[in-house]
Amino acid sequence: MKKIFARLLLAISLVAATCSCQGPMGPMGPQGEGMNWEVLNVDVPAGSWRKSDDGSFFFANVKVPQLTKMVCEEGMVQCYIKYSDGQQALLPTVRYESDGKDLWQRLIDYEFSVGNLDLYYTTNDFAYDPSEPGHLTFRLVLQW
Numbered sequence: 001m002k003k004i005f006a007r008l009l010l011a012i013s014l015v016a017a018t019c020s021c022q023g024p025m026g027p028m029g030p031q032g033e034g035m036n037w038e039v040l041n042v043d044v045p046a047g048s049w050r051k052s053d054d055g056s057f058f059f060a061n062v063k064v065p066q067l068t069k070m071v072c073e074e075g076m077v078q079c080y081i082k083y084s085d086g087q088q089a090l091l092p093t094v095r096y097e098s099d100g101k102d103l104w105q106r107l108i109d110y111e112f113s114v115g116n117l118d119l120y121y122t123t124n125d126f127a128y129d130p131s132e133p134g135h136l137t138f139r140l141v142l143q144w
Contacts, residue, residue, distance in 0.1 A: 042138040049132040057122040075144030
C-alpha cells in the first residue's frame with residue numbers, strides 16, 4: 001500500500017512539474033493604496049544659524065509646510081546633508097575634519113515637528129572653530 005501511494009504521489013508530482021500553467025494575462029486589478037513621498041532641498045544660508053544660550057552648539061529652524069501632522073505621526077522623515085561630492089544621511093552624522101595639524105569632529109543632527117525642521121551643528125572643539133557653520137544644503141525625504 002505504501003509503494004502504491006508513493007508511486008501515485010510521484011506520478012502526480014511529475015505531471016504537475018511538466019505541466020505548463022501559462023495562459024493569457026488576466027485583467028489589471030484595482031489600484032491599491034500606496035506610499036506617498038516627496039523630496040525637498042532645504043537651504044540654510046549663512047547667517048541663519050543661531051548659537052545656543054550656553055554656546056555649545058548652533059541651531060537653525062526651517063519652516064517646512066510639507067511636514068504635516070500626518071507625515072509627523074504616521075510617516076517617515078529622513079534628512080541628508082548635501083556635499084559637492086555627494087550626500088550623507090543624518091542619523092546623527094559625525095564627520096571628521098582636519099586642517100593638516102589638528103583633527104576634530106562635527107556633529108549634525110535634526111528633529112522635526114509639524115511645519116518645522118530643527119537642525120543642530122556641534123563641533124567637539126569650539127575653542128578651535130567657534131564660527132557658525134555657514135551655508136549648508138540638506139535633502140529632506142518625506143514618506144507617508
